[in-house]
Amino acid sequence: MRFVDEYRDAGQARQLAARIRDLCEPGRHYTFMEVCGGHTHTIYKHGLEDHLPETVSLVHGPGCPVCVIPMGRIDDAIAIAHEPGVIMTSFGDMMRVPGGRGSFLDAKAAGADIRMVYSPLDALKIARQNPDRTVVFMAIGFETTAPSTAMTVLRAEAEGIGNFAVFCNHVTILPAIKAILDSPDMRLDGFIGPGHVSTVIGCRPYSFIAGDYGKPLVCAGFEPLDVLQSVHMLLRQLAEGRAEVENQYTRVVPWDGNPRALSAISRVMELRPHFEWRGLGFIANSALRMGESYAAYDAERRFPVPGVRVADPKACQCGEVLKGVLKPWECKVFGTACTPETPIGTCMVSSEGACAAYYNFGRFTRRREVAPSPGLRSGGSAATRATREGDGFERPSSLTK
Amino acid sequence: MCLGIPGEIVELIPGQPELAKVEVAGVRRAINVGLVSQDGIRPGDWVLVHVGFAMSKIDEQEAAATLALLRGLGQAYTDELEALAESDIT
Numbered sequence: 001m002r003f004v005d006e007y008r009d010a011g012q013a014r015q016l017a018a019r020i021r022d023l024c025e026p027g028r029h030y031t032f033m034e035v036c037g038g039h040t041h042t043i044y045k046h047g048l049e050d051h052l053p054e055t056v057s058l059v060h061g062p063g064c065p066v067c068v069i070p071m072g073r074i075d076d077a078i079a080i081a082h083e084p085g086v087i088m089t090s091f092g093d094m095m096r097v098p099g100g101r102g103s104f105l106d107a108k109a110a111g112a113d114i115r116m117v118y119s120p121l122d123a124l125k126i127a128r129q130n131p132d133r134t135v136v137f138m139a140i141g142f143e144t145t146a147p148s149t150a151m152t153v154l155r156a157e158a159e160g161i162g163n164f165a166v167f168c169n170h171v172t173i174l175p176a177i178k179a180i181l182d183s184p185d186m187r188l189d190g191f192i193g194p195g196h197v198s199t200v201i202g203c204r205p206y207s208f209i210a211g212d213y214g215k216p217l218v219c220a221g222f223e224p225l226d227v228l229q230s231v232h233m234l235l236r237q238l239a240e241g242r243a244e245v246e247n248q249y250t251r252v253v254p255w256d257g258n259p260r261a262l263s264a265i266s267r268v269m270e271l272r273p274h275f276e277w278r279g280l281g282f283i284a285n286s287a288l289r290m291g292e293s294y295a296a297y298d299a300e301r302r303f304p305v306p307g308v309r310v311a312d313p314k315a316c317q318c319g320e321v322l323k324g325v326l327k328p329w330e331c332k333v334f335g336t337a338c339t340p341e342t343p344i345g346t347c348m349v350s351s352e353g354a355c356a357a358y359y360n361f362g363r364f365t366r367r368r369e370v371a372p373s374p375g376l377r378s379g380g381s382a383a384t385r386a387t388r389e390g391d392g393f394e395r396p397s398s399l400t401k
Numbered sequence: 402m403c404l405g406i407p408g409e410i411v412e413l414i415p416g417q418p419e420l421a422k423v424e425v426a427g428v429r430r431a432i433n434v435g436l437v438s439q440d441g442i443r444p445g446d447w448v449l450v451h452v453g454f455a456m457s458k459i460d461e462q463e464a465a466a467t468l469a470l471l472r473g474l475g476q477a478y479t480d481e482l483e484a485l486a487e488s489d490i491t
């Protein structure tokens with residue numbers, strides 16, 4: 001795989017690391033947020049922090065759609081699933097996410113008809129095949145998946161399928177970034193922008209981050225070298241006194257996004273005045289619902305929805321993790337009471353969640369991470385895995401030449 | 402679900418301009434190409450597939466790199482591929 005080596009070459013990584021070091025002002029600390037869970041994954045898997053100077057920290061952001069769904073919405077979805085005649089459909093990632101009164105899996109065991117689908121189009125097909133039932137699709141995700149839901153509704157309309165509805169939980173990334181920028185406990189120097197969201201929305205909408213907040217943002221790819229290069233681009237902006245939106249991931253992200261995807265969203269959906277995000281609370285204009293003209297496809301209008309707000313479990317610190325205030329291993333239950341098999345919080349459920357990523361690939365080679373939290377000391381498996389892992393770049397055979 | 406999986410367009414489906422068959426890691430499945438069709442989709446093209454929809458066209462090199470990255474995810478990628486294999490949207 002010659003192609004892959006170009007993105008992972010260990011020599012190039014070392015060169016980039018040296019250039020990154022040169023750009024760091026002595027005595028200055030830099031904190032960058034990787035907004036997207038996909039980046040969190042790359043960073044932990046390849047131990048990228050080990051390639052950065054001690055003074056550069058990467059913190060993760062809210063960009064894991066499963067992680068940000070509040071417990072109350074799961075309860076609402078389960079209530080809909082228990083309505084007579086309903087078939088609830090959902091992505092596999094959602095099945096184990098705990099609500100206030102159990103998960104989809106628990107509801108299924110209690111008799112609700114809940115089915116896993118890969119695509120909203122699969123849900124539509126189930127509707128086509130079961131004309132006497134109502135098929136509800138639990139829609140989650142950022143702008144990456146919202147166009148798919150919108151296109152599916154348009155298709156249902158075109159085919160005249162009436163027994164299909166969407167329980168819409170789509171969220172939009174920009175208000176969440178703004179909420180983090182406005183939050184007093186967060187001091188960030190810049191953002192590693194989400195790659196796949198940007199294929200849809202493009203780079204332009206981030207300009208307020210540079211313009212109003214004076215912070216640079218670089219849209220980044222998911223290869224280890226992409227992330228390192230993006231850190232380099234951020235540091236170069238800071239060194240030159242610039243704050244701009246730059247695109248490192250030009251091979252996939254067009255500057256203007258995907259206009260067709262955006263118009264599908266705006267045809268079918270509208271902004272909600274406010275929506276609750278796990279850990280971040282209510283954020284204005286941060287989510288989508290079915291628009292007026294598609295009310296017939298809106299599960300929230302077709303079924304009674306309890307809409308009860310459920311507080312996160314006391315032990316759960318997902319909110320802090322989603323805001324980048326805490327690292328996963330600093331949560332008291334990380335790796336002990338909370339594991340991918342028995343998740344307490346959402347960040348441990350989705351593979352894009354920071355806690356799951358860290359649990360699976362965690363490493364503790366950095367000096368600043370040497371003092372492990374109490375959770376880690378008692379939490380056998382994560383710590384054992386961590387020490388077993390090799391050192392970042394040199395591990396998979398494709399990385400060495 | 403956020404993972405974009407690279408797929409190679411192997412067949413356009415006559416009479417269904419929004420659909421195309423892609424091959425992903427040996428699995429052939431129909432996907433919706435309505436969001437990238439303005440770029441002109443032909444067999445041999447590579448696209449990033451999100452939950453059954455092609456969201457962007459990519460080149461072969463990017464596809465190879467992304468596939469390698471996804472394989473490195475282990476279980477998460479296997480789950481996603483299995484879900485894709487069971488998907489049948491036609």
Ligand code: SF4
Binds near residue numbers: 315332333334345
């Ligand atoms: S360890 Fe569990 S409870 Fe703690 S932040 Fe992570 S997912 Fe949430």
